[in-house]
Amino acid sequence: MNRSLPRRSQEPVAWSLFGAGGMLLAFLGPALVAITLLVLPALPAGDGASVHAAILAALRHPLGGLLAFFALALTFFHTVHRLCHGLHDLHVPLSARLVGWLGYGTATLLSLLAAVWLLGL
Amino acid sequence: MRKPLLPRQDALWWWRHPAYRRYMLREATALPLFLYALCLLYGVRELGRGETAFNAWLAFMGSPLIIVLQALALLAVLWHAWTWFQLVPKILVIPTRNGSVPGQWLRLAHLLPAVLCWVLLPLLAWWALGHVVGGAA
Numbered sequence: 631m632n633r634s635l636p637r638r639s640q641e642p643v644a645w646s647l648f649g650a651g652g653m654l655l656a657f658l659g660p661a662l663v664a665i666t667l668l669v670l671p672a673l674p675a676g677d678g679a680s681v682h683a684a685i686l687a688a689l690r691h692p693l694g695g696l697l698a699f700f701a702l703a704l705t706f707f708h709t710v711h712r713l714c715h716g717l718h719d720l721h722v723p724l725s726a727r728l729v730g731w732l733g734y735g736t737a738t739l740l741s742l743l744a745a746v747w748l749l750g751l
Numbered sequence: 752m753r754k755p756l757l758p759r760q761d762a763l764w765w766w767r768h769p770a771y772r773r774y775m776l777r778e779a780t781a782l783p784l785f786l787y788a789l790c791l792l793y794g795v796r797e798l799g800r801g802e803t804a805f806n807a808w809l810a811f812m813g814s815p816l817i818i819v820l821q822a823l824a825l826l827a828v829l830w831h832a833w834t835w836f837q838l839v840p841k842i843l844v845i846p847t848r849n850g851s852v853p854g855q856w857l858r859l860a861h862l863l864p865a866v867l868c869w870v871l872l873p874l875l876a877w878w879a880l881g882h883v884v885g886g887a888a
Contacts, residue, residue, distance in 0.1 A: 655784065656835040657865050659828035661872035663787065667821040669877045671813055677884045682805045684883040686798055698795065705788040712781035719778065721762045740792060747795045 651708025703741035710737040777834045780827035787824035836861045
């Protein structure tokens with residue numbers, strides 16, 4: 631009966647996550663990299679305990695944790711989307727279905743890990 | 752005469768035109784950013800394993816290879832942001848009484864607050880963490 635219906639594409643879902651990740655990265659990405667590349671090493675050494683406690687407190691806060699989760703998960707989905715399409719552009723002889731399953735599967739798995747580890751803090 | 756078989760596009764097609772090369776560079780920004788996000792995910796795990804593990808992660812983030820990765824990620828994310836905001840007017844069209852809001856305004860309306868974020872958030876982090884570490888830094 632349903633055989634005449636076209637197969638639904640996953641592209642709208644993939645593109646929504648890609649778009650959300652792209653916007654988040656464009657606004658917050660440079661600041662985030664600047665913090666880990668420049669700010670963290672420039673902190674006075676010898677008091678690692680208080681930096682650890684401060685970042686732990688920030689990510690244990692529901693808002694901090696949620697922001698960290700979205701920053702990680704959407705970045706994974708954004709970059710995986712581009713990498714999958716990049717493989718296609720480079721004519722890598724792998725089926726789009728396989729690349730999609732591997733790519734978005736990896737992004738889903740990494741996002742789950744982020745959720746588990748953030749909730750476990 | 753029969754219709755000739757068109758040759759398949761080769762894998763280096765994007766190298767032959769500056770616009771295609773810019774496109775590939777934009778798509779390639781995803782690779783360092785993916786690896787950088789992996790580093791952050793690793794950091795979240797180490798954060799939960801206590802202070803010693805977290806300090807080891809800080810040292811990992813300071814190792815030469817990861818410094819290079821972060822520098823690449825910074826360049827990549829800046830190029831991503833620039834190209835991303837250039838495309839905004841193609842996706843976001845705001846109709847007005849006669850026409851639509853000019854694309855240049857939409858680009859600026861994204862780029863200016865973004866630049867503000869890029870400058871202010873690291874300063875905020877520097878200020879907040881400095882307070883935590885030194886009492887007054």
